[in-house]
Amino acid sequence: MDFSIRAANVEDCKDIARMIVELAEYEKVADHVKVTQRDLEQDGFSKNPFFHGIVAEVPEQHKTKDGHTKIGYALYFYSYSSWSGRAIYMEDLYVMPEFRGKSIGKALMSKVAQLGLAAGCNQLNFTVLDWNKPSLDFYLSQGSFDITADMGYHCMRCEGEALEHLAQP
Amino acid sequence: MHFKLRAATKEDCKEISRMILELAVYEKMSDQVKISHEELERDGFCQNPFFECLVAEVHEEDKAKEGFTMVGYALYFYTYSTWKGRSVYLEDLYVMPEFRGKGIGKGLLGKVAEMGKKEQCVRLQLSVLEWNTPSRDFYAAKGALDLTDNEGWHFIRFDGQNLDNLANEAPKD
Numbered sequence: 001m002d003f004s005i006r007a008a009n010v011e012d013c014k015d016i017a018r019m020i021v022e023l024a025e026y027e028k029v030a031d032h033v034k035v036t037q038r039d040l041e042q043d044g045f046s047k048n049p050f051f052h053g054i055v056a057e058v059p060e061q062h063k064t065k066d067g068h069t070k071i072g073y074a075l076y077f078y079s080y081s082s083w084s085g086r087a088i089y090m091e092d093l094y095v096m097p098e099f100r101g102k103s104i105g106k107a108l109m110s111k112v113a114q115l116g117l118a119a120g121c122n123q124l125n126f127t128v129l130d131w132n133k134p135s136l137d138f139y140l141s142q143g144s145f146d147i148t149a150d151m152g153y154h155c156m157r158c159e160g161e162a163l164e165h166l167a168q169p
Numbered sequence: 170m171h172f173k174l175r176a177a178t179k180e181d182c183k184e185i186s187r188m189i190l191e192l193a194v195y196e197k198m199s200d201q202v203k204i205s206h207e208e209l210e211r212d213g214f215c216q217n218p219f220f221e222c223l224v225a226e227v228h229e230e231d232k233a234k235e236g237f238t239m240v241g242y243a244l245y246f247y248t249y250s251t252w253k254g255r256s257v258y259l260e261d262l263y264v265m266p267e268f269r270g271k272g273i274g275k276g277l278l279g280k281v282a283e284m285g286k287k288e289q290c291v292r293l294q295l296s297v298l299e300w301n302t303p304s305r306d307f308y309a310a311k312g313a314l315d316l317t318d319n320e321g322w323h324f325i326r327f328d329g330q331n332l333d334n335l336a337n338e339a340p341k342d
Binding site: 004005020023024029032033034035039043044048050051075077078079080081082083084085086089091092106107109110111113114116117122123124125126127128129130131136139142143144145146147148149151152153154155156157158159161162163164165166167168 | 189192193198201202203204208212217219220244246247248249250251252253254255258260261278279282283285286291292293294295296297298299300305308311312313314315316317318320321322323324325326327328330331332333334335336337338339340
């Protein structure tokens with residue numbers, strides 16, 4: 001199946017917002033999504049964007065039953081390792097279920113890697129849930145390694161009241 | 170002991186680089202440090218910096234036995250959660266051993282949270298090594314959740330040849 005990958009623009013935010021919710025549903029946490037289309041427009045397409053996106057599109061004749069031609073996306077931002085320098089972090093990678101198995105996910109991830117290398121990055125990092133065996137197997141088969149399992153790094157988060165408290169002068 | 174927290178300048182990068190190595194030694198991974206003050210100067214002080222940094226200084230009379238007055242740092246950058254929005258990631262937090270227990274680490278952490286709040290960030294995230302009980306306890310006491318233990322999140326990485334191979338497979342434009 002033909003597909004194309006290109007940089008996301010502000011008009012894509014509606015479809016990206018739709019697919020963010022679809023991905024959250026797959027991860028069983030759809031009620032966690034607070035970000036709206038408007039947030040994406042402001043945070044991704046202003047002067048100092050918090051993230052960048054790429055979208056995968058299929059031709060009109062392959063659109064979904066709901067009429068969508070934007071059927072996958074990857075959302076990423078630049079980060080930094082104090083040990084190895086510039087890095088790229090892939091926050092989301094998603095392909096609609098009916099378009100899986102056609103290497104679109106792989107193509108999106110490769111594109112993020114390519115963009116990272118072009119920007120001088122030495123690492124592509126992301127997280128995956130330990131029960132998400134299809135994704136974990138996919139990533140490991142592509143040559144990644146599990147830093148949590150191999151090196152013992154734990155992800156930590158402060159939010160809500162704890163974060164408010166921390167930010168008190 | 171009096172200490173001052175301020176934004177790092179380009180001139181601080183040599184000292185920050187020294188402390189990055191000290192932190193890596195503490196984490197038993199000093200052979201992993203590949204960058205020097207030159208990369209920090211380039212990447213932290215360009216038009217679209219990859220990170221921001223705060224440093225902690227003490228007065229001359231309280232300097233370290235080797236003569237340093239810069240005794241701690243916090244290196245962080247802004248990230249994004251497609252669920253919750255703007256976030257800040259604390260890449261490094263370090264205070265030289267002889268200056269611990271004086272509120273400097275807490276001060277640096279609080280300052281990063283404050284910077285994040287100014288940018289309307291709703292999360293502060295970091296990673297910590299499983300065996301690093303003092304640090305795990307420090308963050309847990311501040312209300313941090315361990316997402317690996319509680320929700321099963323794992324960090325995954327592509328680097329070196331594997332990253333090159335992945336990028337080579339990207340569709341041609």
